[in-house]
Amino acid sequence: MGQCKCNAAACRTGAAPRRTMTAEFGRPLLSLAMMIAGIVMNAADFSLFRLPYVALGWYVMAYLPVGLPVIREAWERILDKDCFSEFTLMTVATLGAFYIGEYPEAVAVMLFYSVGELFQNRAVDRAKRNVGALLDTRPETASVVEKDGLRSVNPREVRVGGTIEVKAGERVPLDGVLTTESASFDTAALTGESVPRTIRRGEEVLAGMIAADRVVRIGVTKPFDKSALARILELVQDAAERKAPAELFIRRFARIYTPVVVGLALLVVALPYLYSLANPAMDYVFNDWLYRALVFLVISCPCALVVSIPLGYFGGIGAASRLGILFKGGNYLDAVTKIDTVVFDKTGTLTKGTFEVRGVEPAGGISPEELIGLAASAEANSTHPVAKAVVRYARKLGIGLMPATGVTEIAGQGLAAEAGGRKIIAGNIRLLSGFGVEFPDDIRQIGDTIVACAVDNVYAGYLLLADELKEDAPAAIGALKALGIENIQILSGDRQRIVTNFAAKLGVSQAYGDLLPEGKVRHVGGLKRDAANNVAFVGDGMNDAPVLALSDVGIAMGGLGSDAAIETADVVIQTDQPSKVAAAIRVGKITRRVVWQNIALAFGVKLVVMLLGAGGVATLWEAVFADVGVALIAILNAVRIQNMVK
DSSP states (O other), rough: OTTTTTTTTTTSOOOOOOOHHHHHHHHHHHHHHHHHHHHHHHTTTTTGGGSHHHHHHHHHHHHHHHHHHHHHHHHHHHHTOOSSSSSHHHHHHHHHHHHHTTTTHHHHHHHHHHHHHHHHHHHHHHHHHHHHOOOOOOOSSSEETTTTTEEEOOGGOTTTOOOOEOTTBBBSSSSSOOSEEEEHHHEEHHHHOOOOOEEETSSETTTTEEEOSEEEEEOOOOOOGGHHHHHHHHHHHHTSSSHHHHHHHHHHHHHHHHHHHHHHHHHHHHHHHHHHHHOSSSOOHHHHHHHHHHHHHHHHHHHHHHHHHHHHHHHHHHHHTTEEEEEEOOHHHHTTTOOOEEESSSTTTBOOOEEEEEEEEEOTTTTHHHHHHHHHHHTTTTTSHHHHHHHHHHHTTTTTOOEEEEEEEETEEEEEEEEETTEEEOOOOHHHTTTTOOOOOOGGGSSSEEEEETTTTTEEEEEEEOOOOTOOOOHHHHHHEEEEOOOOEESSSSSSHHHHHHHHHTTOSSEESOOOOHHHHHHHHHHHHSTTTTTTEEEGGGGGHHHHHHSSEEEEEETTHHHHHHHHHHHHHHHHHTTHHHHHHHHHHHHHHHHHHHHHHHHHHHHHHHHHTTTTOOHHHHHHHHHHHHHHHHHHHHHHHHOOOO
């Protein structure tokens, strides 16, 4: 129908302004009234209708309100060298019907086609509005705190480092850090979660959150265009450009299919004529065979396919967004349906990633406070959850941090830096071994996460930390197994003992620890060498980015996850819930099932009516009802995805 060739009509988040019912349906209603009046006058043998050209003129006037826009679009497409669009098919079919004297049918074909197009546009707009209402919630103003009070400005004008104030019930316009003691925030626009989240001083607040219970002040850390909400909007908008295989196939098919059916329609007229030349006994009536060809043209219109299929995938993307799952394209909706192997990172993915320091064991005459201060000074330069926990613990105790220089972060191990004139090494025991630092063997047997430290290449003790499984982690594993995915694995840079303990709690038998980022890459690469494996990797950290890129489907935790992981991933889970991995697969399966239902419906009905039309059984009335009816059913089926995903 009217949008099926624009490539992205069903896939943009910016919905057009809504028109009134009168503006939308005024022209079709006028044409319908005139067509019915014409049929009644003809049936009543109205004397005026018997005059030459009166009936033709009446039906032409009934035709023009709905026909002119289609004819105009057909002409524009022809100028753009698109001679076989659905607009051209409808124009040729209706003008042909006028030629053979089937005036009411000519009007009816264009009328019902136009009505079907209107319903299609409303369905597309609804899908756009669903996503737009969910995501496009950026405030137009920000209240900047200045010496003489508050100043309201465009969020784009607020500089990093400034402070903004957000009143209760207002939406946060920019990413930043909470400077108020603590507050509750509604995070539904970002995560899809209805339960408010409590954020404390020093913790991150994201654009799109709503201050739920009090006035808060936020120190801005990112410009407007780099905010979390802006990133989500960009991801959803970019999703329209990544077409699923079914979409790409239908578009390629339509470019071949339409010229072919036009050629077949010509043969419907030409072949009987040629046969009549060879067999004079055959009574060839040109208008009869032309009528059959016109029926063939009307029913061959591919709009049910090229509209409903993109709409189906966009519906799937929108429905997933409501759950806090962002697919970066319809192709990934298809890809997740083929997953049979799911590999999880541990920290921040299956666990909360909010480590807490539970103990300090200094060595070599260093006091606990000094050890904490030195470790935190180095770890302040890392975004790793363990590093954040150490810094948070130091600040909680009121221990000041020293500025660090010469910081070197070794992925999967820790950092080396200089602070207070001393060389500090803070990380796991592999890091200490790499720098040639000797340490007691007994710390190898500790079953929890530790940050081992060395000062000036001398072992200085360790900090003991603990992480917890996310509440829904066991449910996530169970949901994947319920989908028939049995090959579930855990990869981690933590020691094997820690990883094994976590895996046992989840019922996962394959768990691999002591892995550096390159080790994870090798492991997933080994899985992919078996062509039978379709691998999804689920991670959150910067060190997971290579594995996310390597896997068939990369899934990133978008709440706590690093920018590198989110940018590299194909699917982003804004809620940070591992159970949403199974939900993403279910959305993909539902979308794919609906899309193939539409393909089967459209092809099946069209084939039957085409054959009936060529045989002289189906009329233009059946053809237009079959074409428009199939398109509307397919569109409604695609829209149904929004209600199927809970």
